[in-house]
Amino acid sequence: MTSKNHGLWGPERLLFPNVTRTGYLYASYFYRQIWLVALTKSEVAYCKPHSMRHYYGSRLLYAGVPENDVADWMGHSSTDVLREHYHYIFEGAEQRGRAAIATMLTPGADDPTERAEVA
Template identity: 30%
Template sequence: MAKQISPQYRLTVYLQAGAGLRISETLAFTPNCVRSDFLRVRRQVSSKAHRDDCKTRFIPLKHRAEGEYRDVPLPTFLSEEIDMHLREWGTVMTAGMDVLFTPRDRGKGAMPTANTYAYHFRKALKAAGIVKPDGSPKYTPHGLRHFFASTALAHGIPIHEVSRWLGHKSIKTTVDVYGHLVPASWDRCRTVMQTALRPGSPTA
């Protein structure tokens, strides 16, 4: 899938799938979001950012006030992808920000937005043959964010941590959407209680 995306936008796939960023947050990504072993997500792109007359291209995160941010773990592979992108493509100054993802060609708009990105994402899926029987794209960009959440939960990462990394307003949102993916803890609970209340006895 990432191979079918325009080379300049390949990193967007990994930021969404590997760090759970929303599309609008991914498109607003700047080098100063990178810390030693985590990403500091600071802003998102306005839905009108592609327009030349847009006065505010970058806006606060969803459910957050101006200046608020959230931190997300940075896996090594993603750090390497970011470094490779910066070496190859650099940044472009837009609205006072050194952004990674912005059209290099004239007439393509000032900034990509969630809507314009989704259009090209659908084209990439079709080019890769990732389609439904009727020929429509099988996934949406938001599916990459779902991949991040479901993979983390399936491997035992606490749901409250995943909720915070996703930037959900309430953990209830995370539980409602992903609660069924949390591994069952029946056997672990039995072992813990047996050990706590009958130490030294067989646990099975």
């Protein structure tokens, strides 16, 4: 679902306002009337709505989006809170950083059309 197709509601710009249009999305309404219907229509295996939030956050972090941006977008009060929730992503970060630098220093890494010369 996108805001382009369905519009946004209220000053909070909610994509899923509740049926009473008060601005609060009641879990019981969302789960039965929106979430399960969306899973069925999309033929997606069952998952909890909150799992999608964690998937979104972790994918952003794995893609290299800065922690402060992800924390802000997810509504966390600080990057410390973000690190608490996604600690598993930050484990091994040094090794991933070294691997990234090694890849960038590989001949031809800047230009995918360039062939690395073999010495």
